[in-house]
Structures are given as structure tokens and as C-alpha cells.
Amino acid sequence: EAAVTQSPRSKVAVTGGKVTLSCHQTNNHDYMYWYRQDTGHGLRLIHYSYVADSTEKGDIPDGYKASRPSQENFSLILELASLSQTAVYFCASSETGYEQYFGPGTRLTVL
Amino acid sequence: GEQVEQRPPHLSVREGDSAVITCTYTDPNSYYFFWYKQEPGASLQLLMKVFSSTEINEGQGFTVLLNKKDKRLSLNLTAAHPGDSAAYFCAVSPFITGNTGKLIFGLGTTLQVQP
Numbered sequence: 689e690a691a692v693t694q695s696p697r698s699k700v701a702v703t704g705g706k707v708t709l710s711c712h713q714t715n716n717h718d719y720m721y722w723y724r725q726d727t728g729h730g731l732r733l734i735h736y737s738y739v740a741d742s743t744e745k746g747d748i749p750d751g752y753k754a755s756r757p758s759q760e761n762f763s764l765i766l767e768l769a770s771l772s773q774t775a776v777y778f779c780a781s782s783e784t785g786y787e788q789y790f791g792p793g794t795r796l797t798v799l
Numbered sequence: 800g801e802q803v804e805q806r807p808p809h810l811s812v813r814e815g816d817s818a819v820i821t822c823t824y825t826d827p828n829s830y831y832f833f834w835y836k837q838e839p840g841a842s843l844q845l846l847m848k849v850f851s852s853t854e855i856n857e858g859q860g861f862t863v864l865l866n867k868k869d870k871r872l873s874l875n876l877t878a879a880h881p882g883d884s885a886a887y888f889c890a891v892s893p894f895i896t897g898n899t900g901k902l903i904f905g906l907g908t909t910l911q912v913q914p
Contacts, residue, residue, distance in 0.1 A: 719900045730888065730906040731843075738900065746901075778842065785900025786831045786892050790843040 691715045692791035694779050700797045707766040709794050711779030717789075719782040720762040722746070722754060724775040725793075731778065737762060738785065769798045801826040801893035805905025813913050818876040820908045822889035825870065831892035832865060832872050833902070838885045846887075847874075879912045886910070 692713045701707045713720065719738050723731040733746030735754035743754040751773060753765040766773055776795050780788040805822045812818045831850060835843040847863045849872065857863075860883070862875045872891070876883055886909050890902040 721900075728906065731904040733901060736900065782900055786902070787833065787845065787848055788890075788900075788902060789845065790835075792842045 692779060692781050692789055694777075694791040694794050696794060697792065698795040698797075700799060701766075701769045702799055703770060705769050707769050707773075707796065707798075709764040709766075709777055709779075709796070711762045711764075711791055712760055713762075713779075713781040713791075714760065715781050715783065715789065716759070717781040717783045718759065719785045719788075720756065721780040721782070721788060722752075722762065722764045723778045723780065724748070724773075725778060726775050734764065734777075769796075771798050774798045801829060801891060801903045803889060803891050803903050803905045805889055805908060807908060808906065809909050809911075811911045811913065812879050814880055815878050816912075818879050818883070818910055818912070820874045820887050820889070820910070822872045822891070822905045823870055824872070824891045824903075826891075826893045827867075827870060829870075829891045829893050833890040833892075834863060834872075834874050835888045835890060836885050837888065837907075843888065876910070879910070881912050881914055884910060884912045 695710045721736040722734045737743045737756040755763045776793050778793050779791040782788045802825045834846040836846045837843045849865045864873045886907045888907045889905040
């Protein structure tokens with residue numbers, strides 16, 4: 689049974705539109721992360737959180753917001769989607785803040 | 800900040816051959832190291848974790864070596880088979896006060912094992 693789930697699994701959005709990606713974990717982990725994966729760039733950290741109702745900026749936070757309303761849920765919000773945000777987005781959770789477990793990913797295409 | 804270089808970006812071997820992927824890092828205080836496997840179209844699966852007190856870890860069909868002196872982490876797949884075809888990523892946890900839990904990933908190695 690998958691412990692980290694993401695929705696939607698794929699999405700096509702229009703430039704300038706709002707996009708919300710959702711992540712849910714049943715690991716009872718305190719830490720949650722959002723990464724984007726692009727060819728040639730590996731995985732880059734966008735936002736993370738180590739407690740509900742609090743989020744932190746990662747390495748590439750510009751153009752993204754995050755929300756952690758509960759321990760189990762972590763959302764990534766693109767208020768004004770742009771072409772450059774076309775990528776695969778992964779959510780992960782961690783108990784210790786080191787060993788991370790990833791969700792299945794969301795493929796986002798911005799047209 | 801911490802930088803991780805992973806080599807080679809692409810690797811093609813024949814079934815039964817060994818395959819070696821290497822990562823070098825810059826922060827001598829880094830102390831948690833991970834290898835992830837990503838099959839095509841799939842998520843990242845934790846393959847092995849290595850801590851600073853461990854030099855060699857063996858898994859099913861692979862060996863991980865940590866050389867702290869040279870700041871090098873390697874993944875050696877012994878007797879590779881087609882099911883090993885995937886992208887492999889190393890990840891390093893730099894020492895950051897307050898434990899933010901950040902991992903720095905290498906750019907990945909795409910391994911193809913030919914029958």
C-alpha cells in the first residue's frame with residue numbers, strides 16, 4: 689500500500705492559470721518535501737516542511753507556494769503557471785529529515 | 800554549499816558485466832548518503848543508505864563504498880541484469896545546523912543493461 693500518494697498524476701495547465709498539486713502521506717512523518725525533476729537537472733528542492741502549518745523555502749522557491757495544513761498533507765501551488773514550470777514534480781516524506789520516501793510523481797505540462 | 804558530481808551520466812553494459820557509478824561531494828562534514836533507483840516513468844526507490852561510520856554496504860547484487868578521505872561515494876552493480884536498467888541517483892545530506900533535512904542530489908546516471 690503506497691505510503692506517499694500524489695494527485696493528480698498528470699495535468700495540462702494553461703499559462704497564467706493556477707495549479708495545485710497535492711501530496712498525502714500515511715507514514716506519520718514530520719518532514720515533507722516538494723521537488724521538481726527536469727532532464728539534465730536532477731531533482732531540485734522547491735519547498736519543504738517539518739511541521740504542520742509551517743513551510744520553508746528550498747533551493748528554487750520562486751513561482752511556487754506551499755501549504756501544510758496537516759501532518760499528512762502538503763500542497764504545492766503555482767499561482768501563475770509558466771512554460772518553464774513544465775516538469776515532473778515529486779513529493780517525499782521523511783521521519784528523520786534524511787531518509788526520504790517519494791511519491792509516484794505528477795507530470796505537469798504548461799501550454 | 801554542498802555540491803555533488805555524479806559520473807557517468809550514461810552507462811551501457813552487457814548482462815553479467817559490472818557497472819560502477821561514482822559521486823563526489825565537497826562538504827567534508829556530510830554524513831548521510833543515499834542511492835536511489837528510478838525505473839522509467841516511475842518514482843525514486845531508496846536503494847541503500849550509508850552513514851559516516853560505514854564504509855561498505857552490500858545489497859542484493861550491488862555494493863556501496865564510501866571513501867570519506869576522497870569524499871567519494873560509489874555504487875557497484877555486480878553481474879548486472881536487464882532489470883537493473885534504470886536511472887540511479889546519489890544523494891548527500893550536508894551538515895546544516897538545525898537539521899533541515901535537505902538532500903543534495905547528483906544529476907543521475909542512466910544505466911542500460913543489454914541482454
